[in-house]
């Protein structure tokens with residue numbers, strides 16, 4: 107490949123990586139905000155003796171996210187695994203708040 111083509115590829119790679127870094131920051135801040143709300147939910151659940159998990163709510167969330175993922179060109183299976191991973195961590199926090 108010519109030096110020009112290599113330099114263009116390097117510039118494109120740099121641009122994509124800058125966008126990826128910005129998007130990763132959005133993900134981290136978004137998750138931080140989500141966990142603030144789930145901590146508040148965990149406190150409410152602990153105070154009112156409510157169960158840490160709500161399978162019906164999770165089912166609705168998964169169905170909604172799968173639909174959103176499909177429309178956003180994201181693999182719905184991945185979206186489901188990702189949400190389940192986050193929810194499992196939230197339930198772990200809820201259990202800690204209740205003990």
Ligand SMILES: O=C(O)C(=O)C[C@]1(C(=O)O)C=C[C@@H](O)C=C1
Pocket residue numbers: 144147148158159160161163164167192193196197200
């Ligand atoms: O909505 C709740 O009841 C929550 O505790 C929050 C949350 C979630 O992370 O979205 C976590 C656990 C429940 O099973 C369902 C949803």
